[in-house]
Amino acid sequence: MRRLLKGFAAAAFALLISAHARAVEIEYWQYTFKQRVDTIDTLIQQFQAANPGITVKQVTVPYDNYRTRIAAAIPAGEGPDVVQLFYGWLGDYIDANLLQPLPASTFDTAAIDREFFPFVQGMKVGGQYYALPTAVRSLALFWNRKLFKEAGLDPEHPPATLEELVDIARKTTKRDSAGNLTQVGIALDTAGQDVQWIRQILIPEFGGVPYSPDYRKVAYNTPAGVAAVRWYTDLITKDKLSTLGFLTDGVTAFRSGKAAMTIDGSFRLGAFDAQKGLDYGVAELPAHDGRRSNFASYWANGITSKAKGEKLEAAAKFLAFITTPAAMQLWMEKVGELPARVALAQSDAVKNNKTYGPFVRGLSYAVATEFVDETQQRQVMMDMLDRILIKNDSAEAAVASAAGEEQKILDKRK
Amino acid sequence: MVRHPGRILAFTVLLLGGIVMIMPILFMLLTSLKDNSEIYELHLLPAAPSLDNYVQILGHSPFVRWFSVSFGVASLSTLSVLFFDSLVGFTLAKYRFRGRGLVFVLIMSTLMIPTEMLVIPWYVMAKSMGWLDTLWGIAFPGMMSGFGVFLMRQFFLGVPDELIDAARIDGLNEFQIFWQVALPLVAPALSALAIFAFLGNWTAFLWPLIVTTSPDLYTVPVGLASLSGEFQTDWEMIMTGSAIATIPTLVVFILLQRHIVSGIMLTGLKG
């Protein structure tokens, strides 16, 4: 009897193993963020129910170390089959042969061109898409109603133009008797979103262009570019309405109710909502001379070059699944990021939403810069600001030297 | 003490210095007791101290699990480091043989490569051995350290050769001499090494992060890092996490520090 049982168990076990062997397992990687992880878990369950032969294993990595973790896994042939990457890394990843084009059998290039936001075409290299986002982001102005009221301002009237912004910032900046800032009109943080604000928004609003249309040439070394940069640094040096590093970082400054305004992305809503006693509003970015601009960014899903054969097939299916309208809807509800498909994002329900509305309106005219090396290009901008703010270089000189350095980075792309 | 005004002055200065030393830590502890709405107020003391942040971290993450992984890995590595590093240190200090200098320099040279450059080869190795995402995979790079060998060698140099020769005459074999005669003489150094080895493994971040994929195998630092996301700057949580992570090392230090500077009369360091 016992022997029989043992035999039975062994047979069952063997069956289990073979069933397991027949199922294709793929790995999906993204950075750790509770809502994102939970949402992907939900999507995986739905996907597996619809595709019994495929299992998807989600691996998450702390945000700061996401790239390091991927870099360490790749030489050993480990790592994800489907990977979430910041859109600005696409160039690096393709150069490193890390990604393969999305199979044309599953992904119709013309349909993607039509249905997704136009800036998603940045994921298209040589006529083929390499990655697709579930959700997209844009920037907006956050303002603190309580501080507006304290300064005698209308708490429902955020600045619509840069002139208004300076005016309001002036009224909401507070100093102690020794002249030290105790509350800033606007939280500035070059390690946060300010580099994007200057490069993709202020420069166009001052009548310039950051790059040539193919993103191969730096184009901001013009009077308009200099004027935009100077306007920003004047907030600190001339008007003294803010300072870099106030309360260590921009988010902390705004969260703590010591900054009347800040420029940030839709991804920040969660952090501000969690802050007790913070009554804030969201508005479209202030315009200048009737011009508006916005910066779109996104995390996209790509298929790594290690996925082959049935894994590639499974990966393509899964990637298609997490970029369906239904997945985007779920992502918006759970994570709070905007759908990457235009029709869904521009629906009235989203557009008129008090929080999402300003971001979606910004998306309609937003651009997503193509980067050769996002990290280095951002560093050039930060260094440019530091030259003006710390070294007292003129805006002209700092912009010119930044343009030269960034052009060198752009020239590295073949 | 009263007879030495100089000493009273020295004591006072030392005490003040000690208080200055722990100010950043006090700041960390006080911040961890604050509610997030008052965290950025300038007053140092929390208006209504609360353990909510601790409850939040301990209650909403597999912290106990991470804790036991960290503790297991750190204890295993510490035991291994204590044994092997002192064996090597003893050999380098007390035996004369060709190649001794070279072995010492080679082992010292392992201190000179940043871990950041080793993780990729380690990962390839761990993969081929099937150690990815296992406890042993986290632990294996820390099983011996050049640092410990150096420390123990310096201490064993101070053990008088006469004692070892006497033990040989008594008929002890070489391992017995190491284990029964020499090792007890450097107990203080062992305690110091135990603290440093445990601490080093407890706070190790990059390698445990890279070798693990399941949250079940996260160590405390990796787990804490996973709690702070892309755009989160919840400093009160980071302070709380850090305070929690510091407690075990503090316990280890308190348990072992007594041995570091007592009983050391018998021996000491020699260059």
Place this chain on the structure above:
Amino acid sequence: MSVARRQAVWAWIFLALPLAYFGLVRFWPAADAMSLSLSHWNLVGKRQFIGLANYQRMIEDPVFWQVLGNTFEYLLLGLPVSLGLAFLVAYHLDRIRHVHALLRALYFLPHLTTATAMAWVWRWFYQPAPVGMFNAWLQALGLPQQAFLRSTSEALPAILVASVWAALGFQIVIFLAGLKAIPRSSYEAAEIDGAGGWQILREITLPLLLPSFVFLLVTTSIGLLRIFDLVYNMTASGDGGPLNATKPLVLAIYQSAFARMDMGYASAQTVVLFVILLCLSLLQLRLLRPKW
């Protein structure tokens, strides 16, 4: 078997397993990582041999020289300050009989904390007044405000202060162990000879402390030349700024390897670090060889 041969055999028996371990887990990966310095490799695909091109690029890169300068600045400023402070504290702690353990713990505590958390606390302290503690003190004393981390000249020393703070406990413990090892009889003999406090310090304490001093000199130098965590966590977006003013070699290596996946260049910088550390350590060990 002669005594000498017997000893050698035992030595190699004891060393066999550890050397195998060091060979596999340290030497081989290190050699592998350093051999990359002659290649171009972006983590996938073949390693492409390019001779000394990475080194050439390094020599021509002004940032590399700045980073190298920063690295030595950390060493040259940090070494005397941290060893001097550690000795002073240990020397006086050693002479105190009361609440010795508590005081020792106060000085050791910083060594137990995590760099990420402490880096933020230090950043907070370095802010402008009234939030930043240091500037608030300066103001109270009527002294001018300092930019600290937002200054190209002050940021490096400001980070170094945090680094010295974090390592001090370790150095004190080693010095204390060294001080306790000095036999009472040496002091008593000197006192009988009528030697004064300074004379005892110079003629007895310092020479007998040489071995622990050598250990600390070597390990502290290595630690300072490999500084990374605090710089990464105390500068905006971990870039070693402002304007690369605080970037040490290990941070440059880290950025090349993991932000740019430029393993060859990262490796060439690692080789430079390795050579510097090796030369420096050998020099220190040789110069401070015991005379007896």
